[in-house]
Amino acid sequence: MGRAPCCDKANVKRGPWSAEEDSILKNYLEQFGNGGNWIALPKKAGLNRCGKSCRLRWLNYLRPDIKHGGFTKEEDTIICNLYCTMGSRWSVIASQLPGRTDNDVKNYWNTKLKKNVLAGKLSDNTQVSVSTIPEEFGNSSYYLSADSAAGMIFDPSANSNYGNKMTSTTQEAAAASSLSISSSSSTLENNYDLRSANGNVEDEGILLDDFDFEYSYELLNGFDFEKASNEVAQCLGG
DNA sequence: AACTGGCTCAACCGCCCCGAT
DNA sequence: GATCGGGGCGGTTGAGCCAGT
Numbered sequence: 001m002g003r004a005p006c007c008d009k010a011n012v013k014r015g016p017w018s019a020e021e022d023s024i025l026k027n028y029l030e031q032f033g034n035g036g037n038w039i040a041l042p043k044k045a046g047l048n049r050c051g052k053s054c055r056l057r058w059l060n061y062l063r064p065d066i067k068h069g070g071f072t073k074e075e076d077t078i079i080c081n082l083y084c085t086m087g088s089r090w091s092v093i094a095s096q097l098p099g100r101t102d103n104d105v106k107n108y109w110n111t112k113l114k115k116n117v118l119a120g121k122l123s124d125n126t127q128v129s130v131s132t133i134p135e136e137f138g139n140s141s142y143y144l145s146a147d148s149a150a151g152m153i154f155d156p157s158a159n160s161n162y163g164n165k166m167t168s169t170t171q172e173a174a175a176a177s178s179l180s181i182s183s184s185s186s187t188l189e190n191n192y193d194l195r196s197a198n199g200n201v202e203d204e205g206i207l208l209d210d211f212d213f214e215y216s217y218e219l220l221n222g223f224d225f226e227k228a229s230n231e232v233a234q235c236l237g238g
Numbered sequence: 239a240a241c242t243g244g245c246t247c248a249a250c251c252g253c254c255c256c257g258a259t
Numbered sequence: 260g261a262t263c264g265g266g267g268c269g270g271t272t273g274a275g276c277c278a279g280t
Contacts, residue, residue, distance in 0.1 A: 017249090088270085102267095
């Protein structure tokens with residue numbers, strides 16, 4: 001027997017939000033916040049909606065910091081590489097793209113990026129040189145996954161004029177030392193525990209705590225888009 | 239102009255996680 | 260330690276839009 005639904009679905013409005021509902025929700029949240037309880041919010045705000053629906057509407061559409069509009073090539077690259085590294089962890093991927101939501105990223109990947117990658121079109125006109133592995137990565141303690149074809153290594157301790165570095169070799173990632181993972185309920189805090197398909201915490205992990213994502217764009221320096229496209233295609237079984 | 243098929247994206251569904259009790 | 264309930268997440272759906280015929 002499944003759990004009880006979060007609300008009486010027969011008696012709440014579903015489907016597209018009207019401008020009036022948007023306005024009510026936005027005004028309420030800006031004035032009172034969600035009070036730590038989304039389920040109770042619609043009643044307090046005077047909305048005949050499911051609490052989860054309100055939460056989704058706010059997070060994916062009404063939040064003031066949401067970025068609408070097309071994705072940049074830099075965002076494409078970040079999405080592709082994080083996807084290849086950690087799979088469909090959309091909330092984590094989105095947390096590295098300011099103003100983007102997990103839903104946005106997921107939709108964008110499913111409808112555009114995935115096809116482009118499989119078609120080998122990721123590189124387009126952005127072509128830069130293939131990166132080489134800096135020597136210091138030999139002892140890298142920070143990395144993102146060792147189990148994908150395009151595992152990336154991040155070394156926040158590297159003090160260089162091009163910020164944190166990324167490379168895309170599996171061997172180096174595999175060579176990196178393992179870390180215990182701190183789990184957090186808030187992925188927005190860049191904490192994340194990588195679990196295998198069976199739910200066990202794996203030793204190949206991801207530690208984003210110490211990674212300064214202000215350098216996201218610097219990561220693109222020295223990145224081979226065409227190679228990445230091939231690698232991501234491999235991740236997809238292409 | 240009408241039809242059709244593909245695409246986009248907002249929204250929903252169901253499950254899992256985790257904190258509170 | 261067990262249970263409960265809310266939050267959060269990834270997968271999926273479907274209405275509306277648009278380009279091609």
